[in-house]
Amino acid sequence: MERMNNMAKQKTNWRWVDWLYVFTIVSQLIYIGYYLEQMLTNPKDNGTLSFAVLQVVAGLVIATLPIIIERFMPYRFPEILYAVYLIFVYCSILLGTGLHFYSRLYYWDKFLHVLSAGLLAGLGYTVFNVLISKQLRQTISALLMSLFAATFGSTIGVLWEFYEFTGDSLLGLNMQRYMAKGHLLLGQAALLDTMGDLLADVLGSCLIAIIGYFCIKHNRDWLDKLTFTKK
Incomplete structure (x- = not known):
């Protein structure tokens, strides 16, 4: 029963x-x-x-x-x-x-880069919460935490571009969009996709970091929403 x-x-x-x-x-x-x-x-x-x-x-x-x-x-x-x-x-x-x-x-990929970078910046806050005690969390600078979150999200985005470059180099893929209809792009045209992805990653990470900064300044308990909870 x-x-x-x-x-x-x-x-x-x-x-x-x-x-x-x-x-x-x-x-x-x-x-x-x-x-x-x-x-x-x-x-x-x-x-x-x-x-x-x-x-x-x-x-x-x-x-x-x-x-x-x-x-x-x-x-x-x-x-x-x-x-x-x-x-x-x-x-x-x-x-x-x-x-x-x-x-x-056309911009669906860029939208997803912004979304994933925001997700990773939020995960950055979670990682920060794991690394410090709850007592210290109440006194540590909101700017420092937000900078960590923005850097965390942006860095993962950079590592993803490394992954795409490796796949393109070793497997002959076109993840970085350096080819169009089988033809190699020249000059800046070959860099547009990668640079656009990196800009989207930074934008998404910084957007969540800015929102997080003001939320933390207003109420420190906002960080609890980004913390692991016991079952």
Whole structure:
């Protein structure tokens, strides 16, 4: 009886971000089901469709990864960060890759760079909270914490560009958009995508850092929203 009560309690303790997770997963499953049916009826397009479906399947795993990690630790990820993470997965994998928003909307990639950089800057606050005590958090400079968050988010963005450069160099990919329709771009044209990505990363990181600075100045307890919580 006690076990049944505990199970019922767990079901009623769903957070709003859990419903966002369900929406993300169900949307991806609908996409996978629809395009699997398309692959059966239009075998000629199987190569393109199967690649898109595989990426969306990977999106299911990526969206579920924080839940898997939480099972092995006594803490929960900050709700707001997990929510933005799910939105990013939805926008980048389902909309971006699955529904071809990358090619249909010119600035979709830049929007995702701003979004991911903001997410990483928020994670920077979380990392800072882990590194210092709660007592010290009440006295440390809001500017210092915000600079750390902005630097953290921007640095991860730079490392991502290193990853893209490595992939392009070793595997002949075009992640940095240095080619157009198979032809090498020349001069600044070859740098526009990378520089645009870096600017978007800095913009997203600084935007969250500025918001965080004023929130901390107004109320130090705002940082609790970006802190791991016990289950």
